[in-house]
Amino acid sequence: MFYFALGLILAAFSGCSDSGPETAGATSETTNGIAVVALDGVHKPIPQARVTLYQRLGDVTAERLSEGMTPPVVSQFFPSYVTALEAATADDFGMVQFETELDQCQNARCYVEGIAGEDSSLMVWTKLDAVDSTADEIELLPSVTLTVRTGAAASDSIVSRSVVMLDATPYWAKNDGSEFVFSHVPAGLYTLLADDQPVAAVSLDAGTSVDTLVRFQELTREYVFEDFDDGDSLNNLAKTYKNFGWYYMPHKGAVFESPDSASGFAGALVDDGAGGKYLSLKYVVQDTGYVMLGTHLGLDSGYYDLSALSAVRLKVRGDCDFAVALEHYRQIENNNYNKALWMGTANDEWTDLVLHPGKEVLDSENYQVSWGEISNEIGIFSIFIYNGTRLEIDEIVFEGIQIID
Secondary structure, eight states: OOOOOBBBBBOOOOOOOOOOOOOSSSSSSSSSEEEEEOOOSSOOOTTEEEEEEEEEEOOOOOHHHTTOOOOOSSBBBBBTEEEEEEEOOOOOTEEEESSSTTTTTTTSSSEEEEEEGGGGGGEEEOOOOOOOSBBOOOOEOOOEEEEOOOOSTTHHHHTOOOOEEEETOOEEEEETEEEEEEEEOSSSSEEEEEEEEEEEEEOOOOTTTEEOOOOTTTTTOOOEEOOOOOOOSOGGGGTTTTOOEEEEEEETEEEEEETTTTTTTTEEEEESSSEEEEEEEEEEEEETOEEEEEEEESTOOOOBBBBTTEEEEEEEEOOEEEEEEEEEEEEEEEEEEEEEEEEEEESSOOEEEEEOOTTOOOOOTTTOOOHHTTTEEEEEEEEEEEESSSSEEEEEEEEEESOOO
């Protein structure tokens, strides 16, 4: 089994039906069955919420469950599969009354899913807490988009036939290239399963978009272009192919404070306290001024085929907006190069920034082109910083690439 992860075409949400009788009004006591009250984040009822009661199944093979299963994945064993017992629509008071007897869930693991709003904007997935006739309250919060990346080649056959699930839920995703994207899932703490194996825990905050990488042996491909741990001014590619290393340049009245002219590039490298280093840039910019950090991947005329790139990943911290660019090796004019460019923002916490080919910012007047136009002839890596006072950088990684030729 491969220890897998990351993202794709959304979890299959259960449809709603009128199979459960609706109550005339919200009450805290019910006479039979299981009752649920759907509430929003400020504890107001949500009329027309679609509520489904699920039961968790143990020791069930996918072959036994394949009939009527969506999607019809039948080749693996899913110990945490859940099945829908009943679905209903909440009344004007947010109340749903299920016909399922409470006894059926007292000795079994039952869960409740709630969905409301346009495009499933509000969701909840929670264990059923009711142990008596009191209606169980569920709080629907803004849903989450989860992208699970593998760092594998999109053409890898193992990726293409794999499925990623959130354990003990109905949410699953098949591959989209080398990623798995859950378009809408409820907030919460989940275990990711890949082909029935637990691979990672993910914590999803309401209303966020989560992008995470899960590595697994012999399939994840990534090239650490720079981690600054060696303490020199050369990117890691220089260990194999000669290049001139990092340079830093102020433009239009901007001034660098770090690195400075005395200590140079090495003086801007900071020990992180755990045996590694990161780059700390400090500067002053005014009006239209900016500063830049860059390095050639090879010598002046050198270029590399990075067309297999699935993402550029780097850790950043600071107080600024900036752009990351992979540039063509051939100069157009006045030291300008065609470039694929992505925008980023740094704040006070270390953030893992992930930049995807196909999401670059296009602007032909500023030589910003699509990744596909230049991806097989990349000569320069650059960062342009437009405002703020500082930017700290660590672990620049090319995903989808293992060896650069």
